[in-house]
Amino acid sequence: FHRHADGNFDQACCFTVYHGNHMESLDLVTSNAEEARTWITGLRYLMAGISDEDSLQTFEEADKNGDGLLNIDEIYQLLHKLNVNLPRRKVKQMFQEADTDDHQGTLTYEEFSVFYKMMSLRRDLFLLMMAYSDRKDHLTVEELANFLHNEQKMTNVTPEYVAEIIDKFEVSDENKGRGVLGIEGFTSFMRSPTCDIFNPLHHEVNQDMEQPLCNYFIASSHNTYLTGDQLLSHSKTDMYAWVLQSGCRCVEVDCWDGPDGEPMVQHGYTLTSKITFKSVIETINKYAFVNNQYPVILSIENHCSIQQQKKIAEYLREIFADKLDVGEVLSRDSKTLPSPHSLQGKILIKGKRLPAYLSADAEEGEVSDDDSADEIEEDFKLKSSNGNGNHQVESHIRKKLDSLLKESRIVDKEDTDSFSIRALLRATHQGLQKNLRQVRSRSAQHSKSRLACQSVEKEEEVQERSGREAGGQFNRGGRKRKTMKLSRDLSNLVVFTNSVASQECLNEGTPGDVLSFSETRAQSLVNHRTEQFLAFNQRQLSRIYPSAYRIDSSNFNPQFYWNVGCQLVALNYQTDGRMMQLNRSKFMVNGGIGYVLKPPPMCKGSFNPFSDDPLPAYPKKQLVLKIISGQHLPKPPDSMLGDRGEIIDPFVEVEIIGLPIDCCKEQTRVVDDNGFNPVWEETLSFTLHMAELALVRFLVWDHDPIGRDFIGQRTVAFSSLMPGYRHVYLEGLTEASIFVHVSVHDVYGKWSPLVLNPSFTIMHFLGTSKGHQLRGIRGFFSRSSKSSVDTNTSGLRKRSISDHLLRRTASAPAKGRKKTKMALSESVASISDHRNGTDAGPLQPRAPLVHRPISMPLDRLLQGQLSICSPDKEQHDVGADTIIGEYFCSNPS
Numbered sequence: 008f009h010r011h012a013d014g015n016f017d018q019a020c021c022f023t024v025y026h027g028n029h030m031e032s033l034d035l036v037t038s039n040a041e042e043a044r045t046w047i048t049g050l051r052y053l054m055a056g057i058s059d060e061d062s063l064q065t066f067e068e069a070d071k072n073g074d075g076l077l078n079i080d081e082i083y084q085l086l087h088k089l090n091v092n093l094p095r096r097k098v099k100q101m102f103q104e105a106d107t108d109d110h111q112g113t114l115t116y117e118e119f120s121v122f123y124k125m126m127s128l129r130r131d132l133f134l135l136m137m138a139y140s141d142r143k144d145h146l147t148v149e150e151l152a153n154f155l156h157n158e159q160k161m162t163n164v165t166p167e168y169v170a171e172i173i174d175k176f177e178v179s180d181e182n183k184g185r186g187v188l189g190i191e192g193f194t195s196f197m198r199s200p201t202c203d204i205f206n207p208l209h210h211e212v213n214q215d216m217e218q219p220l221c222n223y224f225i226a227s228s229h230n231t232y233l234t235g236d237q238l239l240s241h242s243k244t245d246m247y248a249w250v251l252q253s254g255c256r257c258v259e260v261d262c263w264d265g266p267d268g269e270p271m272v273q274h275g276y277t278l279t280s281k282i283t284f285k286s287v288i289e290t291i292n293k294y295a296f297v298n299n300q301y302p303v304i305l306s307i308e309n310h311c312s313i314q315q316q317k318k319i320a321e322y323l324r325e326i327f328a329d330k331l332d333v334g335e336v337l338s339r340d341s342k343t344l345p346s347p348h349s350l351q352g353k354i355l356i357k358g359k360r361l362p363a364y365l366s367a368d369a370e371e372g373e374v375s376d377d378d379s380a381d382e383i384e385e386d387f388k389l390k391s392s393n394g395n396g397n398h399q400v401e402s403h404i405r406k407k408l409d410s411l412l413k414e415s416r417i418v419d420k421e422d423t424d425s426f427s428i429r430a431l432l433r434a435t436h437q438g439l440q441k442n443l444r445q446v447r448s449r450s451a452q453h454s455k456s457r458l459a460c461q462s463v464e465k466e467e468e469v470q471e472r473s474g475r476e477a478g479g480q481f482n483r484g485g486r487k488r489k490t491m492k493l494s495r496d497l498s499n500l501v502v503f504t505n506s507v508a509s510q511e512c513l514n515e516g517t518p519g520d521v522l523s524f525s526e527t528r529a530q531s532l533v534n535h536r537t538e539q540f541l542a543f544n545q546r547q548l549s550r551i552y553p554s555a556y557r558i559d560s561s562n563f564n565p566q567f568y569w570n571v572g573c574q575l576v577a578l579n580y581q582t583d584g585r586m587m588q589l590n591r592s593k594f595m596v597n598g599g600i601g602y603v604l605k606p607p608p609m610c611k612g613s614f615n616p617f618s619d620d621p622l623p624a625y626p627k628k629q630l631v632l633k634i635i636s637g638q639h640l641p642k643p644p645d646s647m648l649g650d651r652g653e654i655i656d657p658f659v660e661v662e663i664i665g666l667p668i669d670c671c672k673e674q675t676r677v678v679d680d681n682g683f684n685p686v687w688e689e690t691l692s693f694t695l696h697m698a699e700l701a702l703v704r705f706l707v708w709d710h711d712p713i714g715r716d717f718i719g720q721r722t723v724a725f726s727s728l729m730p731g732y733r734h735v736y737l738e739g740l741t742e743a744s745i746f747v748h749v750s751v752h753d754v755y756g757k758w759s760p761l762v763l764n765p766s767f768t769i770m771h772f773l774g775t776s777k778g779h780q781l782r783g784i785r786g787f788f789s790r791s792s793k794s795s796v797d798t799n800t801s802g803l804r805k806r807s808i809s810d811h812l813l814r815r816t817a818s819a820p821a822k823g824r825k826k827t828k829m830a831l832s833e834s835v836a837s838i839s840d841h842r843n844g845t846d847a848g849p850l851q852p853r854a855p856l857v858h859r860p861i862s863m864p865l866d867r868l869l870q871g872q873l874s875i876c877s878p879d880k881e882q883h884d885v886g887a888d889t890i891i892g893e894y895f896c897s898n899p900s
Contacts (some may be wrong), residue, residue: 008034012373020046025249032245042535062674065089066119076113076140082122090682091126101125129194131686131746135732136193139672145187148173159202159731172196177330194572197636197734203725204749205595212598213621216301219344220503221518221548222610224569225304226594226601229552229577230560232287233279237558238404240581241280242273244290249295250580253593256601257304257357257550257575260287262311262319270315284319288326294353295330300598301352304504304551307358313371313494320496323356330354330552331504344503344518344548357504357550359493368681369495375508376491397711398733408559504548513543513779521575523550526563533571544572545610552577562586566664570616570700574607588738589664591721592702605697616666621696626753630725632657632677633748634689638734640682640743642714643709655682656707656719659745663693665701665725677710694754705735705745718742723858 008022019040020057024033031033037043069077069085077085079102086093097704105122114122139154140146146154148169153168155161170186176199177183187198221449228250232242245256265271270284295303311319323331332831333353336345361372475700491841505511507520516522522543532540543549551568553561560579564586568576579589608614616620640657660674695701703725707718719737722819730749736741767884 010107024050025245030291032248045569046167048247060313065123077119078113082114087757091684092643093126099743124191127684129158129189129638129684132188132197135695136190145185145189145421146193147187151188159729160174166528176266177858185436197732198744203729204424204721204729204735204747206548206727207294209596210598212299212600214597214602214604216348217346218604218610219346219518219814220350221544221546221574222575222605223259223347223550223604224576224593224603225574226255226302226590227306227550227575227577228255228580229259230261230274230579231255231258232260232282232580234581235558236408236560237274237279238277238408239279239401240311240460240560242282242287244282246581247287247290248294251291251303252298253580254298254599254601255580256301257306258291258361259306259576259577260284261308262315264315268315268318270311270319277309278404285326288322291354292326295354298349299598301347301602302353302355303598304355304357307356307497309358309491309493309497313492316494316497318502323500327354331356331500337502342518343546346485351615355502355504356500358501358506359491359498360501360505361495361498371492371494372498373490374493376489391789398677427817439860442885492537508777513539513723518547521548521550523552524555526568533567533756537571537615537617540571540573541616542614543610546841549573550575550577564699565590565593565701570666572605587704588720588722589704592724596724596727606697608697616697619667619668621668625697626755628695628725629750629752629754630663630693630695630698630703630728631750632661632691632693634691635685635708635732635748636687636746637678637682637685638742638744638746640685640718641708642682642741643718653711654680655716655718656680656711657685657707658710659689660685660705660706660708661691661693661706663695663701664704664722666697667697669695669697669701682709695725698725702730705737707737707743707745778892 008016008023009255015041016036020037020043022035022043024035025031026033031727035046037046065085066077068088069080069081071084079099082098082102083095086098096104105125106112107118108115136146137143141150148166151172152164152166152169157163173186173188173192174183177188178195179189179191182189182192196202204819214533225639230237231250232244232246233247234241234243241815250258260272261274262270262279263273263275265281265283272283272287273281287741291303291305307318307319329352333350333355334347336353359374361369361374365372398602410877417735503519504521505517505519507516507522513522529549540549551573553563557563559578560582562578562582562584565578566589576590578586580587594601594603608622608625637657637659640655642655656677656679658677660672662672663669673693674688674689675689675691678687701724702722704720705723706720708715709718719740721735721738723735724894728749728751730751731747732746734746737745
C-alpha cells in the first residue's frame with residue numbers, strides 16, 4: 008500500500024495481515040467490499056479461537072484414512088492428541104453409547120458429535136448450574152437472574168436481558184421454547200466474552216482524560232523502526248503503522264544525514280538498514296489516529312547537520328500540518344502540562360530547544376548532546392566504513408547474536424530477561440573488538456578507509472558509581488558535556504516536550520522539560536533519590552529506555568519504573584515476551600489508547616513505594632482467587648515429540664506484579680495426566696497495598712521430573728478483574744482456558760476481614776440448613792488448602808462428600824499405570840524466584856508441588872441415574888451434598 012499511496016484502490020476492498028515475530032505485513036485487495044468483509048470476519052473469527060465447529064474440526068483431524076468414519080483406535084489416538092488420558096474401558100463405554108447405527112464399531116460424524124459432547128461435559132459447570140436450578144438440568148429466567156446478580160455481581164439484570172441470553176446461547180429448540188437454559192447453553196454462556204475475567208467496559212475509554220500529561224502512564228516504544236536486534240536487523244516503516252495502531256503513543260525516530268540532502272532513519276554506527284525520514288513521517292501521519300485521537304509524542308533523536316535539520320523541519324510542517332498546531336492549548340495555564348483530551352489529534356515533537364538567551368533572529372545555536380544516549384555504546388560503533396570488512400564484521404556479530412538467542416532458550420521461557428545478558432555481552436565485546444582490530448589492520452593495508460571500534464570498559468557501571476558519588480547527578484564520570492548545533496526551524500517545533508540533559512537537577516525545570524534516562528541510570532536514581540524522582544514525575548515527564556547492552560532487543564521490567572511514576576517507559580515492541588505482555592495488560596485498562604491514569608497518591612502527595620506499608624491510611628485489597636479447573640490445555644509449544652508427546656501434568660501459578668511489597672507468587676498442586684479438563688479446586692489469597700498498580704498474571708505450566716515447561720499465560724490489571732465465576736483465556740491459544748472464581752475485599756489497617764464464602768448465596772438458594780452450608784457443594788467451590796482467609800470452617804476436618812467426588816474426573820490415569828514424579832528441587836525454585844525477583848521486588852517462597860492422582864467420573868450423577876435412599880421427600884430442603892450422598896448410598900463401591 009505504501010507503493011500505491013495515490014489511492015488507486017478502494018479502501019473498503021483493502022486490508023493488511025501482520026504475521027510472524029517481526030510483524031511482516033501482507034497487503035491484500037479484493038474485487039469488492041463484501042468479499043473484503045467476509046475475509047476480515049473469517050480471519051477475526053479464527054484469531055478469536057472460539058469456534059462452534061470444534062467437533063467437526065476434531066473429527067476431520069482424527070479421520071486418518073478419510074472414509075468419514077472413526078474406529079476405536081482412531082479415537083484413542085485423538086484423545087492422546089487432545090491431552091486426555093481416559094481409562095480404555097470408559098472410552099469403550101462412551102463409544103458404544105454413541106454408536107447407534109447399523110455399522111457397529113465405527114462412529115459417523117453425528118455419532119462422534121454425541122461422543123465429543125459426552126467427553127466435553129463440564130462437571131464444574133454442571134454442579135454450578137444444579138446449585139441454582141434446584142437440582143434440575145436447566146435454569147429458568149429467574150434462576151439465571153439470581154446467578155448473574157449474586158455470583159457475577161451484575162446490576163440491572165432484567166428479565167428481558169436474561170431472555171436474550173437464553174435465546175442467544177441455548178442450542179435446544181425445546182429449551183428455547185420453554186424459556187430455559189440447559190447445560191450446553193449454560194456452558195456456552197460461561198465461555199463467552201460476557202464471562203471473561205477482563206472487564207468488558209475497559210475495552211473503551213473509561214478514565215478521566217482531562218488531567219495533565221504527567222498524571223498518565225504513556226505507552227512508549229524504543230527504536231520503533233527496528234524489526235529485530237540492534238545491530239543487524241531491518242528498519243521498516245511498517246513498524247510505525249503497527250505500534251501506533253496497537254496503542255503506542257510515543258514513537259522514536261533516529262535521524263541521520265543521508266545522501267542527496269535527504270535525512271535517513273537508522274540505528275547509527277550499526278549495520279541495520281536505513282529508511283528515509285520522509286517515509287517514516289508519512290506513515291506516522293497516516294496511522295497516528297486510526298484507532299484513537301489521543302496525542303502522539305514523536306521522540307526525535309537528532310544527529311543531522313543544520314542543512315538536513317531544516318529538511319526535517321520542512322517535512323514535519325508539510326506532512327503533519329495542523330496536527331502540530333497547539334496554539335489554543337498553549338494560551339492556557341503554563342504552570343502545568345496540558346491534558347490528553349485537550350491535545351486530541353495533535354502530534355508533539357520531543358526534541359531539543361535553543362536556549363532562551365539566544366536572540367530570536369539566530370538561525371542556529373549550540374545545545375547539550377549528553378542526553379542523546381539512544382546512540383549505541385562505544386563498544387559497538389562502526390565508524391568511517393565504506394563497506395570494506397563489513398561482511399566479516401556482520402558474520403561475527405551474527406554468531407554472537409545467535410549465541411545470545413540460544414542461551415535465552417535454555418532457561419525459563421516465561422522470563423525473557425532471565426539470562427545473564429551482561430556476562431554474555433562482555434564476551435561479545437572482547438570478541439567483537441578483536442575481530443574489528445583484525446579487519447581494521449587488513450583494511451588499512453588496502454585502502455584509507457577503515458572500520459574502527461572504540462571500547463569503553465563497563466560504561467554503565469561507571470555511570471552508576473559516578474552518579475552516586477555526585478549525589479545522583481549523572482555527569483558520566485565527569486566528562487566534558489558534549490554539544491551539538493541545532494537549527495531554529497527544528498527548535499521552534501518543540502513546544503511541550505523539550506528534551507533536557509539528564510544531568511540537570513531534578514528540582515529545577517519547567518513542566519515542559521523531559522528528562523531521558525537509560526534503565527541503568529534510572530535504576531540508580533530510583534534507588535538513591537526515590538522521593539525526588541517521584542516528586543519530579545508529579546509535574547514533569549521522564550522517559551526510560553533500554554540499556555545499549557541489550558543488543559538483542561530484550562526488554563527490562565517496566566513495573567520497576569511505573570512504581571515511581573515514570574510516564575514514558577520505552578520498550579522494544581518488536582520483542583514479544585513477558586515484559587511486552589505486562590505492557591499490553593497495563594494499557595488495556597483504559598481501552599488500549601496508550602494513556603492510563605496514575606493512582607492519585609502518585610499524582611499528589613508523597614509515599615515510599617519500597618516501604619512495607621506504603622499507604623497506611625488507605626485500605627488494602629484482599630484478592631481471593633479460586634482456581635477451579637482447566638480446559639483444552641495444549642502440550643508445551645516446543646514439545647520435542649509434538650502431539651505424540653506425554654500427556655501434560657498441569658498446574659497453575661498466579662503472580663502479582665506491582666509495588667515490591669505486593670510482589671508474590673502462589674501455585675496450585677499438580678494434576679497428573681490431564682490437559683483436557685484438569686480440576687484443581689485451589690484457593691489462593693493475596694493482600695495488595697496499592698491495587699491500582701498491580702498486574703495479576705495467570706500462568707499454566709506442565710510439570711515434569713526435571714523442571715517445568717511453559718504452556719501459556721494471561722495477564723490482567725487488578726482493576727480490570729471481574730468478580731464471580733470467570734474464564735481466563737490464555738493469550739495466543741485457541742480454546743485453552745482456566746476457570747476461576749474472583750472475589751475482592753477491603754482490608755483496613757492490620758485487621759483481616761472475615762471473607763464470606765462466595766458460594767453462600769448458592770446454599771441460600773438451595774435452601775439448605777446451616778450445617779449443610781458448611782459441607783456439600785461448598786467443599787468444591789470454597790475449599791481452601793492454602794489460603795489464610797478465615798472461612799469459619801476450621802473446625803471441620805472431614806471432607807464433604809462432594810469434595811471427594813469432584814476431586815475425581817473423567818481423565819484419570821489408566822489402571823495399573825504408575826507415574827513417579829519429583830518435586831522441583833529447592834535449589835531450582837530458589838534460583839528461579841531470585842531471578843524473577845530481581846525486576847519486581849522480593850517474592851514469597853514457592854511452596855513445593857504436591858501431586859494427587861484423580862480418578863472416577865460422575866457418570867451416573869450426570870446421567871441423572873440416582874437411587875434415592877434418603878427418607879426426606881421434600882425437594883426444597885434437599886441440598887446438593889444430599890444428592891451426592893444419595894449417589895454414594897446407592898453405590899457404596
